[in-house]
């Protein structure tokens with residue numbers, strides 16, 4: 002039971018004094034409401050793994066979520082931009098079906114939430130609240146009816162784009178954008194999401210798309226799994242100007258745990274580029290050989306990915322670097338706009354001390370070691386997101 006929920010709400014309302022008792026990190030963590038803004042675990046669920054059983058592979062399952070004290074877990078249904086349009090909606094439906102099936106089999110431990118109030122009730126009963134998101138706006142295949150369909154199925158955030166631009170939203174990876182951020186349809190999507198109460202996720206969005214969304218949205222937004230560009234200059238990370246704009250909008254940034262986005266000075270990226278360079282010709286020929294067969298292509302490239310990521314896993318990044326990114330945002334705009342967005346089960350490498358979701362308390366330990374107050378830690382761990390969740394989805 003998260004006894005601190007009511008206490009923290011009172012504190013936030015200024016109804017209690019600020020006298021803080023010094024708790025040990027595990028007690029503070031277990032009492033706090035902990036939110037992870039992004040995981041790609043539904044991909045594994047679709048492939049049939051059992052969420053209820055503690056696994057040795059992957060980054061997340063119910064036992065490890067419980068060990069990690071995670072109370073609200075976003076389960077993002079991912080579709081890639083190259084998926085044929087007609088396959089997108091059925092694919093997302095399939096992933097939602099598997100989330101529902103997994104949750105249905107474990108109702109004593111986990112339940113799907115559609116509002117912040119529902120989430121708090123679920124958490125107060127000692128269960129995990131599962132929040133359904135979709136990663137990549139191509140899932141709606143240029144049709145508002147699909148957005149409404151997914152809303153009806155319980156989806157409460159949509160990551161507008163991914164690693165390639167869609168017909169209506171430019172990706173952060175796009176070096177030659179065909180339009181400025183959003184098309185007229187893209188703006189319609191944003192307007193409809195505001196209207197129905199679905200959270201806009203700007204992770205993966207191009208600077209121009211972030212700019213366009215923030216111009217028109219009437220609700221706070223999130224960047225569910227992004228890091229700080231000033232520390233790691235990667236196109237997936239947010240510049241200080243973007244961080245300030247998201248804070249001004251009242252939004253929240255979930256810090257991604259991927260070493261490639263955390264690495265100070267982008268060193269990881271440079272090493273990765275040189276490792277991939279060694280395999281370039283081999284990968285190109287596999288792509289050519291299996292142009293028409295995505296499964297075979299994946300199968301053939303798989304061992305190369307594994308070998309490269311094994312090398313990359315040796316790069317020394319730890320929990321302290323995750324907290325450096327949190328710190329940067331707190332110093333820039335205060336403690337109200339940052340949270341956690343692990344990207345578990347969607348990334349190949351993770352920091353030492355954070356190899357799966359059971360180890361998330363190490364972040365709390367590091368925040369305490371750096372002198373963060375209990376209230377600020379609770380905001381970062383989950384209350385900041387709950388503020389956005391309630392504002393967008395409960396009214």
Ligand SMILES: [Zn+2]
Nearest residue numbers: 136204205226
């Ligand atoms: Zn992503």
